[in-house]
Amino acid sequence: MADDCSSCGNVFFDSSIHVDVKDYYGKRLQKSSDLKTNACVTPAQPIPSFVRDALKKVHPEVSAKYYGCGLVVPECLEGCRILDLGSGSGRDCFMLSLLVGEEGHVSGIDMTESQLEVARAYVDYHMKEFGYKKPNVSFVQGYIEALTEVGLEQNSFDITISNCVVNLSPDKKRVLAEVYSVLKEGGELYFSDIYCSGRLTKEIKNHKILWGECLGGALWWKDVLELANEVGFSVPRLVTANVVTVDNKELEDILGDFRFVSATYRLFKVPKGSADTCQVIYNGGITGAEDSFKFDCCYTFKANEVVEVDGEVASILKHSRFADEFTFQPPGGASERCCVKPKAGVVDPFELAVQLGSEGLSAATGGCCSTQSADCCK
Incomplete structure (x- = not known):
């Protein structure tokens, strides 16, 4: 389960994977239609009206440069400090900066400078649009495996969100450990990502397009449960799940029998629960x-x-x-x-995705998954 860790002591640096991902999202992709699979394409699903209204206020150029796979919008946001991992052009950050209010704050971190240039160019525009006297959103260039290294303080965030980004990291455990470090006690990691039906082969992991398309770096879903426990998080709570289709014959042949699902989990930095109800x-x-x-x-x-x-x-x-x-x-x-x-509870996201699909239901708001509510427990 070990990933390719690109660290030396406490100093983090570019791995070949980081270089490839920055090239893919900074140069090769100019718009969402350039993607070769639907793993990172936003599904056309209804979203809550207050979120939809906030998104309408985001500048069109920011939205056009957005390559995420849906929305990652947890509840109870007013006044919160939020960190967005892999914030890209800043679409979600600006939307969240409106939802947290002027007393809250949203930080975005991304390793691709061309994406950050778009985000930073529109900070003043959005603050004026929202009627804020001072900015409540900021962006920093850096790696999600090295949050404290770029000045993000430990125990300083109420919520960390991630939208189909963790799979792009070669060191998932370090990502989770860094998130755990910067979260306050009681804080939450609410994130959507792509998961696989088994541990992927080296051939697939080394395929640049598959990695850039959020498939080559996908974790076996059982590994996220283990990694969360090792880092110290609560047992991951499965929120939503949706089947991912590739729809690309050349890539399908390389992937073989591996199946993929997008799933949203919530992990908390809280004391372990007892057996008592x-x-x-x-x-x-x-x-x-x-x-x-x-x-x-x-x-x-x-x-x-x-x-x-x-x-x-x-x-x-x-x-x-x-x-x-x-x-x-x-x-x-x-x-x-x-x-x-x-x-x-349904633990297996593939089972949940099939169940929701067979019932003609969509899942709750979250990332790569769809955005309607549905109960899933049997």
Whole structure:
């Protein structure tokens, strides 16, 4: 599972993969239609109205230079400090800078200077568009494997997002470790990425186009669970999943029987949960989720409804930014009221993607995946 680490001590430098990726996204791709697969193409799916309204305010040139695979928009953002890994032209950063408000802040990091030039050129435009007195968004050139090395402070971010970028790194564990370091206690990594049905061959990993198209660097989905645990994160919560098709005969022949899925996970920097269950009541205060809050593919919290959650979810809700959005009570504390019991979660994103597809449903807002809500637990 070891990746090609491009580090010497604490100093990080370009690997051949980084050089190839910068060339692919900085020179070869001029617009989304230049992509050779649909792994990193934004699907045409409905998105929440408040997010759609924010996106409409992003300058057209910024959006035109965006090569992400959808949207990565977690909930409860007001006043938060957010870090966007692989921010590219800055589309998501500008959209999020409006959602966090003038008291919040969004930082974007990218290693491709040509992408950052676009983003930086439109900072003043967006601050004027949003009516902000001072910028609440900034961009830094650097590697997602070396966040603190470029001046991003430890324990300083409430949320880190990533949209189909981690697969482009040759050292995924180091990425997760760096994110863990810069997150505050209770912070969250909410990220979408491409995952594979098995560990890829060297031939596929060394294929420049496949790597640039977000396939050659895809992790076996089980490895992300292991890496998260090794770094210290909570057990990854699967939010969404969607099948990825290649639709390119030459590349399909190279990939053989390997299958790919886009999936969104949320990982938290919180104490490990106990085996005890807990009853929670969602208070209905999250913007855009006043009636119900879809936490992951297993838990959708309806306002004022008593829900029994497992110890891991209870720890996340108690120690994260969601703590003030819930009322907590021990099991049986609301015996006189109807209580929704815990459900066995779908762990395999391929199973979730098939289930959602067979039911004609789309998944919740998130990255490479589609953007409609759907329950997935059996």
